[in-house]
Amino acid sequence: MKVLMVDDDASMRRLVQTVCEEAGWDCRTAAGGEEACALFQREWPDVVVLDVMMPKVDGFEVCRRIREVDENVPVLFLSARDGIIDKRIGFSFGGDDYLVKPFNEEELVMRIEALVRRSRRSRRDGEAAAPERPERFALGPFTFDEVRHEVLKGGEPVVLTPKEFQLLHHLASHPGAVMGKDELIEELWGEEYLDGAISIAVYVRKIREKIEENPAKPAYLKTVWGVGYSFEA
Known part of the structure; x- marks a missing residue:
């Protein structure tokens, strides 16, 4: 599984990358919004872990741009902003989950697994419902x-x-x-x-x-x- 982790904090990027790699996943990182959008279309990750507060292009805008090219990839916001308004904004931009910093590493893994499992199940259901092309x-x-x-x-x-x-x-x-x-x-x-x-x-x-x-x-x-x-x- 391929994870894209976006955060302007280098220590947070290293932490999430270590957690992902220990779980057996491939983790690519980006330090800002513009870099994240370019990396997303190059790597097409299975899940995006996205910080909210970043300079120039924040996490909400990154999520909006991702949704323009991919409606289904799971997006998990990882932010120190824990207000209900921030969470509502995150979900309105197309986020699938919201985890507040500081977080439990095991909970991060479980949430990523749940998001990807749900996404793959939804994709399989959609494929099953789609008409088959004739021989x-x-x-x-x-x-x-x-x-x-x-x-x-x-x-x-x-x-x-x-x-x-x-x-x-x-x-x-x-x-x-x-x-x-x-x-x-x-x-x-x-x-x-x-x-x-x-x-x-x-x-x-x-x-x-x-x-x-x-x-x-x-x-x-x-x-x-x-x-x-x-x-x-």
Whole structure:
């Protein structure tokens, strides 16, 4: 699990990072609001632990910006401000929980675990409710056949390797959705390959050479810089 911890207090960042790492989690830290927003879109963490009182861009504003790009990631405010008004503001900006400093380290771990567990359960329920894409479907000039592992463009077959087909089919099954490198590796190869030498960029380049009129200026398989890839047709 990946945690993003945001606080202008270096000692607090080190404390939370130590607590997270002892729990077996990967913790990235940011010292301010602008840095946090940039780091969020680069790392796409599973949960955000967010201080309120920071110079220039405070925690409430950071939460508001996060909600513009991700409605579901859990946000836990960690603040010395314990007034009910502060808590109400935090929740109104899209926060999911509010823990007052100083805090018990074990309680922090439990709250993070509860938030992520609730988020994942909600995501699974949403996926279960969503209609499944049929085994054969058309998207723009493309036809995808999952049973035959076949892609047609304008009625002509596109010759793809099995992994190229899986990658393209997965992206086309979620048209317009931006998927990060780690997300694609975990989905197509498995979590155990996340630290391996698999290069999604190489697969993308080879697919573009087979489906794009101009691979240097792709019209279908697009790169969203700093985030991942998407397919639109």
